[in-house]
Amino acid sequence: MRQLPAVDALLTDERSSALISDYGPDLVKNEIRALIANTRSAVLDGKQTKVPSTDTLFVTLQSALEAKVSPSLYPIINATGVIIHTNLGRAPLSDAAQAAMQAVARDYNTLEFDMRTGKRGKRTRHAQTLLQELTGAEAALIVNNCASGLILILSALAKRKGVAISRGQLVEIGGGFRVPDIMKQSGAKLVEVGTTNRTHLRDFETVLADEEQKPKVGMLLRAHSSNFRVIGFTTQPTLAELVKLGHQHGVIVADDLGSGSFLQTADFGLAAEPTVQDSIAAGVDVLSFSGDKLLGGPQAGIILGKKEVVAKLAKHPLTRAIRPDKITLAALTATLLHYLKGEATTEIPIWRMISMPLATIEAVAQRWRNAWGERASCIDGVSTVGGGSLPEETLPTKLVALTVAKPDHFMKRLRQEKIIARILDNQVVFDPRTVHADQIAHVEERVATLL
Numbered sequence: 001m002r003q004l005p006a007v008d009a010l011l012t013d014e015r016s017s018a019l020i021s022d023y024g025p026d027l028v029k030n031e032i033r034a035l036i037a038n039t040r041s042a043v044l045d046g047k048q049t050k051v052p053s054t055d056t057l058f059v060t061l062q063s064a065l066e067a068k069v070s071p072s073l074y075p076i077i078n079a080t081g082v083i084i085h086t087n088l089g090r091a092p093l094s095d096a097a098q099a100a101m102q103a104v105a106r107d108y109n110t111l112e113f114d115m116r117t118g119k120r121g122k123r124t125r126h127a128q129t130l131l132q133e134l135t136g137a138e139a140a141l142i143v144n145n146c147a148s149g150l151i152l153i154l155s156a157l158a159k160r161k162g163v164a165i166s167r168g169q170l171v172e173i174g175g176g177f178r179v180p181d182i183m184k185q186s187g188a189k190l191v192e193v194g195t196t197n198r199t200h201l202r203d204f205e206t207v208l209a210d211e212e213q214k215p216k217v218g219m220l221l222r223a224h225s226s227n228f229r230v231i232g233f234t235t236q237p238t239l240a241e242l243v244k245l246g247h248q249h250g251v252i253v254a255d256d257l258g259s260g261s262f263l264q265t266a267d268f269g270l271a272a273e274p275t276v277q278d279s280i281a282a283g284v285d286v287l288s289f290s291g292d293k294l295l296g297g298p299q300a301g302i303i304l305g306k307k308e309v310v311a312k313l314a315k316h317p318l319t320r321a322i323r324p325d326k327i328t329l330a331a332l333t334a335t336l337l338h339y340l341k342g343e344a345t346t347e348i349p350i351w352r353m354i355s356m357p358l359a360t361i362e363a364v365a366q367r368w369r370n371a372w373g374e375r376a377s378c379i380d381g382v383s384t385v386g387g388g389s390l391p392e393e394t395l396p397t398k399l400v401a402l403t404v405a406k407p408d409h410f411m412k413r414l415r416q417e418k419i420i421a422r423i424l425d426n427q428v429v430f431d432p433r434t435v436h437a438d439q440i441a442h443v444e445e446r447v448a449t450l451l
């Protein structure tokens with residue numbers, strides 16, 4: 001133990017001054033203390049037979065400090081072909097969205113300031129008119145994400161009321177977010193309608209007409225089944241039918257769209273997703289969808305609907321707790337502008353990926369295969385949209401498959417290079433669709449080196 005240097009001895013060593021200028025005195029001091037304490041107990045416990053040299057201690061100290069300051073959130077390259085990958089941060093943002101975020105992050109801004117009057121302005125006005133113009137909605141409200149939007153809608157409009165929803169739509173979105181639990185949380189009472197596979201309009205009529213129903217039904221909710229599909233002998237009333245019925249009975253009709261696309265997914269060889277414009281045109285009172293799924297923007301919950309309904313939401317105390325920040329609003333506005341200018345498929349990364357021609361993908365796949373040698377082959381495969389949207393829907397793609405001795409081990413080495421691929425039939429496969437153009441050469445070079 002006498003060989004173990006004192007904290008002060010290490011701290012005054014000249015090697016510490018370089019570390020202090022990089023990491024600051026407090027952090028270096030704390031890490032030296034921790035290092036000495038750890039070394040002491042390792043030796044006492046017999047895990048280490050002798051005290052390491054001061055040189056070795058400084059090497060350990062350096063890497064401990066590096067580990068401490070490296071963020072856990074950092075960019076990676078997505079070669080999985082899953083376009084909206086929730087674990088990998090969902091939608092990557094357009095150049096314009098990134099620039100808009102940076103601009104308001106750096107400078108003071110008009111977040112809640114009215115430049116005409118020089119007085120306090122409203123945060124809620126940002127992106128409002130754009131959303132109205134793009135969707136035909138009377139009013140809009142941006143919140144933190146779609147889940148919080150749904151909680152707000154239920155809390156503000158259906159507390160202590162019955163909310164009728166088809167049994168086929170009692171979905172768990174993931175991360176334990178279940179429609180029935182959200183209802184309970186919001187003080188609304190779930191009224192299940194129909195069966196898992198078949199729900200008719202008359203099933204909704206029955207619960208609305210039921211005098212015994214306590215509390216009375218105050219809302220009809222349609223929830224997008226997002227990440228699952230009911231196939232076979234199935235039926236659901238259309239949104240327009242629900243709206244007509246709801247309004248005959250004076251109850252609110254709400255739509256949890258989940259992904260919420262502005263573009264017709266059928267135009268891209270995918271199943272038809274209901275668009276936001278369709279739901280507005282069907283006459284729903286209020287709807288919500290995510291900013292970072294098929295919209296291709298930042299994490300946000302976008303609530304659209306009738307003026308008086310949205311005004312009620314905006315006044316609810318919960319709204320303050322789930323409000324978006326300036327950076328989100330800037331990115332969202334820039335993303336919405338791409339739709340307004342008709343440039344979504346060229347400027348918004350997820351739409352660029354969805355609409356990417358197979359020939360473009362194949363050219364990259366061949367380039368990689370050529371660079372990676374005989375263990376690589378080009379094969380047909382599928383990319384998926386992901387993000388709890390369009391379940392089972394795939395886009396034909398070209399993959400590069402690598403035959404390696406230990407695929408799991410190779411995947412680990414790839415992760416150290418910040419490249420995420422996938423394993424398919426015991427091969428490591430790379431889908432060029434989700435790799436940005438400026439990352440192609442890097443992937444080529446890193447994988448070649450690993451091989």
Ligand SMILES: *Cc1c(COP(=O)(O)O)cnc(C)c1O
Binds near residue numbers: 173224226289300301
């Ligand atoms: C994804 C999803 C949500 C939650 O959206 P977040 O923006 O992740 O909070 C809610 N409802 C449906 C139907 C969804 O697909």
